[in-house]
Amino acid sequence: MGKTSKDKRDIYYRRAKEEGWRARSAFKLLQIDNECHVLDGVNKAVDLCAAPGSWSQVLSRKLNENYKKALETGNATPPKIVAVDLQAMAPLEGVIQIQGDITNVNTAKQIISHFDNEQVDLVVCDGAPDVTGLHDMDIYIQSQLLLAALNITTHILKQGGTFVAKIFRAKDVTLLYAQLKIFFPYVYCTKPSSSRNSSIEAFVVCKDYSPPEDYKPHMLNPLLTHEPCDFDELTGINRVVVPFIVCGDLNEPDSDTCYPLNFEGKEYTYHEPVQTPIAPPYQEALTLLENRDTDFRRSDVNVVVDNLNSMTIADLKKQAKQKHKEITKSEISKLQNSKNDDSEDILELDQLMFTELFDESDNMM
Incomplete structure (x- = not known):
């Protein structure tokens, strides 16, 4: 979570820090749950591509709330949550962390081992690639990541x-929907209110996992065959229209709007990020900066002094005239005694132009 002025005007960014979430993306899962009830009855959950851990926080809070309610009515089993990511993540209470690759079958085995070789009720994935700005490339990589998450799921x-x-x-995106429909009879495309309208991101909610008969899980990626696909030839289950659902109350703040810091009569108080990055990419640059003699993060004293002593045009002219008068007589005599007539002509022309320049400038003032 950054500290730019745009972030400060983002209402969900501010609320995330006020409410103790590691990132504003926590509200996306909360709004999806309010609309689609994906956390109801969940006791075992896995968070893929979990860092920095905001969705794991939501799972921890919600599942523990469900556990406390279940205890009031009878016996209940404590919830268990496993978070997986290639990057290291700061510890979270009640969340088991695995630093591994979701495209590796050993990671799947490691996840199952934490649940006593039992399968889980829910798998969530808020992962996204480091965008390059090349939209076709970013969309392709994201689809690969989604299929990798589906494979391990x-x-x-x-x-x-x-x-x-x-x-x-x-x-x-129709091809991805069709592939998801092979495994889930209910597939929805959701757009939480906390997700910016300017973003092409959305979330698929797939319920009632029902793999095809005799299907054996594998880590093969069907999009890596590099075979062309004609979408007009898709029929039946391969060609579906997925319902689109907007999550979140219409009275909630707009994620694309910049709100004032003092919002709804509440005075703004700055909060530090809930969890700072463990190994940020810019750490090496900061280390190099600290080892230098000059601190570029501070203003240059010489520049400040020069700005304070800035001169007017009239002062600049006076200074130029004074420097012209300070030419030594010896230098003038050397030029005057020169036997080269051209030198004398050049000297006289130079002096004439200099005199006319200042005369003309004085008349313009």
């Missing part, structure tokens, strides 16, 4: 389970 999700993942909506 088929190893760890139980029958009837739920899968939630980020998706980039584009012209070829």
Whole structure:
């Protein structure tokens, strides 16, 4: 979570720090749950691409709330949550962390081992690639990441389970919907209010996991065959229209609007990020900066002094005239005694131009 002025005007950014969430993306899962009830009855959950951990925080709070309510009515089993990411993540109470690759079958086995070799009720994935600005490339990489999450989900999700993942909506998104419909009879495309309208991101909510008969989970990626696909030839389950759902109350703040710091009569108080990055990419640059003699983060004293002593045009002219008068007589005599007639002509012309220049400038003032 950064500290730019745009971030400060982002209402969800401010609320995330006030309410103790590690990132504003926590509100996306909360709004998806309010609309689609993906956390109801969930006791075992896996968070893929979890860093920095905001969705794991939501899972921890919600599942523990469900556990306390279940205890009031009878016996209940404590919830268990596993978070997976390639990057290291700061510890979270009640969340088991695995630093691993979701495209590796050993990671799936490691996840299952934490649940006593039982499959889970819910798998969520808020992962996204480091965008390059090349939209076609970013969308393709995101689709690969989604399929990687789906592949590992088929190893760890139980029958009837739920899968939630980020998706980039584009012209070829129908193929992804069709592939998801093979495993889930109910597939929805959701757009939380906390997700900016300017972003092409959305979230697929897939319920009631029902893999095809005799299906064996594997880590193969069907989009890596590099075979062209004619979408007009898709029929039946391969060609579907996925419902689109907007999550969040219409009275909630707009994620694309910049709100004043003092919002709804509440005086703004700055809050530090809930969890600062463990190993930020800019750490090496800061280290190099600290080892230098000059601190570029501070103003240059010489520049400040020069700005304070800035001169007017009249003062600049006076200074130029004074410097002209300070030419030594010896230098003038050398030029005057020169035997080269051209030198004398050049000297006289130079003096004439200099005199006329200042005379003309004085008349303009």
